[in-house]
C-alpha cells in the first residue's frame with residue numbers, strides 16, 4: 001500500500017488492531033517506534049483523531065515526555081559521565097514515572113484524574129505537574145511513541161569499537177556507551193507493556209540525519225537561540241547513532257506492522 005497521508009496510515013493501522021483494542025480488558029498500548037523525524041508524533045496525532053472518530057477515548061504519550069529533568073541529568077553528568085547531560089539516550093528517561101502513569105490510566109476517574117507528563121524542549125526541562133494535561137477516565141487506546149522503542153541492548157562485543165567521532169573523542173574508554181547499553185536492559189519491562197508495535201522504518205541513518213537537519217533549518221533561519229549549527233547538530237546526532245543503527249537492523253523482525261519510509265517519508269506497509 002502506498003500513502004504519504006498520516007490519516008490514511010492511521011486508519012489502516014487502527015483497523016489492523018481495532019478488534020483487539022475493542023476487546024482489551026484495559027487500555028490498549030500501541031507503540032510507535034521510529035528514529036528522529038520519521039513522523040512518530042504526526043502518526044500518533046492521526047491515530048488519536050481516528051480513535052476519537054470511533055468514539056474511543058485515546059491519549060498519546062512520548063518517551064520524550066519523561067526525560068529526566070535537567071537537574072537529574074546534571075547529577076548523572078557529574079556522577080556517571082558528562083555525555084549524560086544530553087537528553088534522549090537510555091538512562092535519561094524516568095521509566096518509573098512512565099510506568100506509573102500507564103498503570104494509573106487503567107483506573108482514571110473524575111475523582112482521580114491522571115496527569116500526563118509533558119516535557120518542554122525549549123527549556124530542556126519537564127513542565128511543572130500543574131501544567132500537565134489530565135485524563136479523567138480510562139482511555140481505550142494509549143499511543144506511546146519513541147525513537148528507541150523495542151530496541152534491545154547490544155552486549156559488550158558490539159560496544160568495543162567507537163562508531164563515530166563523539167565516541168572516539170568523548171567516550172574513548174567506552175564507559176558512557178556501556179552504561180547506556182546496560183540501562184537499556186531496564187527498558188524491557190516497558191517494551192513488554194506494549195500490546196502492539198508499529199515501526200516507522202527509515203531508509204538509512206544518513207537519511208535520518210538529513211531529516212533532522214531539515215527540522216533544524218527553520219529554527220536557524222529564524223535565529224532561534226536554541227537552533228544548532230551543522231557541527232552542533234552532527235555532534236548531537238552522534239549520541240543516538242549506535243542505538244539508531246541497531247534499531248534499523250533489528251526492529252523490523254519484532255514489529256507487528258512495519259511502515260517502510262522512503263527519503264520523502266512516503267510509506268509502504270509490510
Ligand SMILES: Nc1ncnc2c1ncn2[C@@H]1O[C@H](COP(=O)(O)OP(=O)(O)OP(=O)(O)O)[C@@H](O)[C@H]1O
Pocket residue numbers: 004005006034035036037038039040041042043147264265266267
Ligand atoms: N506521512 C508523512 N508524510 C510526509 N511527511 C510527514 C509524514 N509524517 C510526518 N511528516 C513530516 O515529517 C516531519 C517530522 O514529523 P514528526 O515531528 O511527526 O516526526 P517525529 O518522529 O515525531 O520527530 P522527533 O523524533 O523529532 O520527535 C514533520 O515536518 C512532518 O510534517
